[in-house]
Amino acid sequence: MAQVPSSRQPKYKRILLKLSGEALMGTEGFGIDPKVLDRMSLEIGQLIGIGVQIGLVIGGGNLFRGAALHAAGMDRVTGDHMGMLATVMNALAMRDSLERSNIQTRVMSAITMEGVTEHYDRRKAMRYLGSGDVVIFSAGTGNPFFTTDTAACLRGIEVDADLVLKATKVDGVYNADPMKDPNAERFDTLTYDQVLDLKLGVMDLTAICLIRDHKMPLRVFNMNKPGALLNAVVGSAEGTLIEG
Numbered sequence: 730m731a732q733v734p735s736s737r738q739p740k741y742k743r744i745l746l747k748l749s750g751e752a753l754m755g756t757e758g759f760g761i762d763p764k765v766l767d768r769m770s771l772e773i774g775q776l777i778g779i780g781v782q783i784g785l786v787i788g789g790g791n792l793f794r795g796a797a798l799h800a801a802g803m804d805r806v807t808g809d810h811m812g813m814l815a816t817v818m819n820a821l822a823m824r825d826s827l828e829r830s831n832i833q834t835r836v837m838s839a840i841t842m843e844g845v846t847e848h849y850d851r852r853k854a855m856r857y858l859g860s861g862d863v864v865i866f867s868a869g870t871g872n873p874f875f876t877t878d879t880a881a882c883l884r885g886i887e888v889d890a891d892l893v894l895k896a897t898k899v900d901g902v903y904n905a906d907p908m909k910d911p912n913a914e915r916f917d918t919l920t921y922d923q924v925l926d927l928k929l930g931v932m933d934l935t936a937i938c939l940i941r942d943h944k945m946p947l948r949v950f951n952m953n954k955p956g957a958l959l960n961a962v963v964g965s966a967e968g969t970l971i972e973g
């Protein structure tokens with residue numbers, strides 16, 4: 730397991746990390762790049778090494794998104810079911826990579842899939858987290874019309890995480906989409922209400938309202954920046970912190 734300097738002590742004991750499905754495809758246009766999984770496992774191993782308890786939610790956008798399937802003519806609920814199943818595939822791939830790095834991992838699913846994953850059970854998940862296992866919460870919330878961002882916030886609140894972390898392709902939250910506006914400026918911190926009032930497209934409104942109502946802090950950071958995850962967990966300025 731990767732070593733980190735002992736000075737880097739965690740500020741947060743238990744975190745819920747959300748990885749977008751798209752991030753898993755690396756430079757490919759679809760699917761899963763094992764190199765990305767292994768890099769994430771290395772970074773997660775560093776956190777385990779300093780005693781952080783980790784819940785993971787992985788999106789499915791590298792495989793299927795209900796809204797996109799619907800736009801192409803499919804029934805929306807069927808599309809969302811396919812999207813949720815895609816997150817289970819990503820979770821199994823991530824578990825495989827974590828376990829090859831000797832990190833004990835559990836996959837739970839909000840949709841019953843006996844023989845493939847455990848069914849989501851909050852109390853069991855809390856026990857697994859408490860004993861140091863990584864728990865991957867798959868199949869989103871189990872309901873259509875939601876996103877895995879909302880699932881991450883929901884599970885984070887349910888399992889009493891100290892912080893929800895959204896790993897994404899950009900360096901944090903900006904005053905405009907930085908992929909479209911080269912002059913966009915990044916915020917170091919934001920309140921929940923600022924995110925809502927300024928309509929900052931970093932997470933869907935359901936997710937932001939949920940964390941606002943439960944006062945769950947959220948940090949948005951760039952998952953392609955080596956060491957950014959560790960920085961965020963030791964409390965260094967990294968990306969954008971949303972709270973208050």
Ligand SMILES: Nc1ncnc2c1ncn2[C@@H]1O[C@H](COP(=O)(O)OP(=O)(O)O)[C@@H](O)[C@H]1O
Pocket residue numbers: 749750751788790896897898899901902903904905906907908909929930931
């Ligand atoms: N105000 C904003 N600040 C940061 N990113 C934004 C903003 N508005 C839109 N985005 C876009 O949101 C994306 C991050 O969301 P994410 O959920 O990781 O991606 P996706 O929606 O493709 O799964 C970024 O790649 C960025 O282009």
Ligand SMILES: O=c1ccn([C@@H]2O[C@H](COP(=O)(O)OP(=O)(O)O)[C@@H](O)[C@H]2O)c(=O)[nH]1
Pocket residue numbers: 748749750751787788789790791793794795796808809810811812813815816868869870871872873874875876877878880
């Ligand atoms: O609670 C949930 C979570 C996800 N999804 C479906 O799963 C897809 C993949 O999730 P998401 O788009 O959040 O993945 P990401 O953008 O993070 O890769 C979504 O588009 C939805 O179709 C859903 O129906 N309910």
